[in-house]
Amino acid sequence: MDNSKELTRFAIDFVMTQGACVAGIATTDTLAGGPPSTDLQYVLPGAKSAVTFAVPLDAEKIERYLSKQEHAGHQEDNVRTNLLATGIAVGLATYLDQHGYPSFAVAANAVYRKDTPGGMLDFMPDISHRYLAVRSGVGWFGLSGNVITKTHGAAVILGSVVTTAELEPTEPLPPEERYCDECKLCMASCLSGLMHKKDRTTVTIGGIEFSYSKRRTYHRCDLVCGGFTGLAKNGKWSTWSPGRFAIPQKEEEFLPALRKAIMSSWGRPEIEGGFHHPAMPGHRKLNFTCGNCQLVCHPDREERKRRHKLLTKSGVVVQMADGSLKAVSHEIAERHLAEMSPEQRACYEEV
Numbered sequence: 001m002d003n004s005k006e007l008t009r010f011a012i013d014f015v016m017t018q019g020a021c022v023a024g025i026a027t028t029d030t031l032a033g034g035p036p037s038t039d040l041q042y043v044l045p046g047a048k049s050a051v052t053f054a055v056p057l058d059a060e061k062i063e064r065y066l067s068k069q070e071h072a073g074h075q076e077d078n079v080r081t082n083l084l085a086t087g088i089a090v091g092l093a094t095y096l097d098q099h100g101y102p103s104f105a106v107a108a109n110a111v112y113r114k115d116t117p118g119g120m121l122d123f124m125p126d127i128s129h130r131y132l133a134v135r136s137g138v139g140w141f142g143l144s145g146n147v148i149t150k151t152h153g154a155a156v157i158l159g160s161v162v163t164t165a166e167l168e169p170t171e172p173l174p175p176e177e178r179y180c181d182e183c184k185l186c187m188a189s190c191l192s193g194l195m196h197k198k199d200r201t202t203v204t205i206g207g208i209e210f211s212y213s214k215r216r217t218y219h220r221c222d223l224v225c226g227g228f229t230g231l232a233k234n235g236k237w238s239t240w241s242p243g244r245f246a247i248p249q250k251e252e253e254f255l256p257a258l259r260k261a262i263m264s265s266w267g268r269p270e271i272e273g274g275f276h277h278p279a280m281p282g283h284r285k286l287n288f289t290c291g292n293c294q295l296v297c298h299p300d301r302e303e304r305k306r307r308h309k310l311l312t313k314s315g316v317v318v319q320m321a322d323g324s325l326k327a328v329s330h331e332i333a334e335r336h337l338a339e340m341s342p343e344q345r346a347c348y349e350e351v
Contacts, residue, residue: 008168011051011092011161018088020053021156022149024136024170026206031135034205037128038135040162044104049167051092052132054139054149054156055085062155062295066307068314068327071240072273074295075288078157079275082108085159092161103163110277120278123218129158135205137170140178144186144195144293145212150177154186154297172208179299185308187213189292191232191239191247192220219254222279223247227289228261230317236330237312240289242268242319244337244349267347269323289317319348 012023027049031038040047058077065074089105096103106127116122130147133139138158139147146154150173187195199214223245224230230241238244245261248254262281274285296307315327318336328336337345345351 004166004168007165011096011163011165011167014092014095015051015053015088015159018091019055019084020088020159021056021151022138023051023053024133024138025167026050026052026132026136027167027169030169030206031132032206034131034135035128035203037125038131038205040127043106043126044102044162044164046102046164047104047162048164049169050127050132050136050160050162051167052129052136052138052158052160053085053088054133054147054152054158055081055088056152057081057155057157057295059152059155063307063310065240066292066295066314067310068240068317071287071325075273078288078291079273081157085157089159089161093163096161096163096165101163101165103161103165106160106162108157108159112278123279127160127162129160131203131205131210132160133158134210135172135208137172140173140180141210141212142180142186142297143182143184143213144190144297145201145215146186146294146297148178148180148297148299150179150299153299154294181301183301183304185296185304186293189296189308189311190224191230191290192224193247193249194218194220195293217251217254219258220247223254223258223261225290226258226262226280227287228258228265230289232312236316237314238316239292240287240317240325242317242325242348246350264347267343268319269321271319271323271325 015023061073061077064070085108093103093105111126112120113124116124133147139149142148148154149156195213200211201214202211227241229243229245230239231244248257271287274287277286280286298304316330316333317325317327318333342351
């Protein structure tokens with residue numbers, strides 16, 4: 001397979017056959033001038049191209065998750081879809097390598113550079129799937145900064161393979177195929193305030209500009225998406241987290257609040273399932289409790305509205321003594337906490 005067109009067709013067919021819903025190709029030329037995480041040479045000296053693809057999450061399990069009917073289904077699907085995306089990347093990289101094209105499979109998630117000022121805690125990826133995805137036409141940036149695809153919205157997991165093979169680049173999506181109308185339901189679904197309401201981040205990759213809401217400190221996402229807290233300001237709905245520690249407004253207050261919430265949460269019963277994350281102290285497991293900005297974002301605006309309504313009308317999550325999670329009304333949640341001992345209650349909120 002020395003012909004670049006044939007090899008490009010093969011690479012895309014490989015990932016699509018294994019479960020991707022869309023795929024594209026970026027090259028060192030089309031990524032020129034991009035942020036550091038678009039530098040393919042960082043993971044593979046001599047790299048010339050990258051194959052990026054999206055694997056969809058299960059829509060039925062997303063619905064049950066947002067409506068607080070079931071937590072485990074979407075969590076298991078999310079974990080396994082990440083593993084599937086990584087596995088597809090390994091499969092293609094191995095195949096290309098066997099045919100004389102050294103290649104590198106980029107993990108779907110949770111791999112961060114260690115040579116930045118803050119090391120792993122800067123959460124800078126080795127290679128950014130998002131940047132490669134928008135430049136190659138896999139999707140486009142929604143207001144949230146999530147990559148949105150034409151068929152499945154933002155509810156996808158991205159994967160990439162960096163290779164020395166000279167593949168033919170695919171084009172970014174044309175304007176008429178970018179469905180984001182800045183409905184701001186992603187912001188309305190995010191309790192952490194990660195997305196700046198006015199400021200934007202703009203990057204130029206291969207001569208093309210891409211823009212999305214500026215992200216504030218990632219400690220906001222750590223605190224809420226990490227499951228340490230998750231109660232809305234009105235107290236009537238929450239993420240899947242049973243925690244209700246205050247979500248600070250000022251950036252400088254987030255790291256101390258995060259550290260305190262993490263330590264306090266260690267007294268909670270263990271939730272079944274979960275996953276390991278390299279940034280979690282003590283090799284403890286985390287659980288998916290949010291991701292709402294990604295999950296509400298659907299190509300159809302009415303579906304977005306419906307999903308957001310499911311989320312905000314789904315009640316407040318509390319944790320039972322056996323570790324299980326249950327959605328109840330905010331009145332029942334208050335009584336549930338009031339019946340705890342001060343020591344137990346301190347695991348969930350300030351006492």
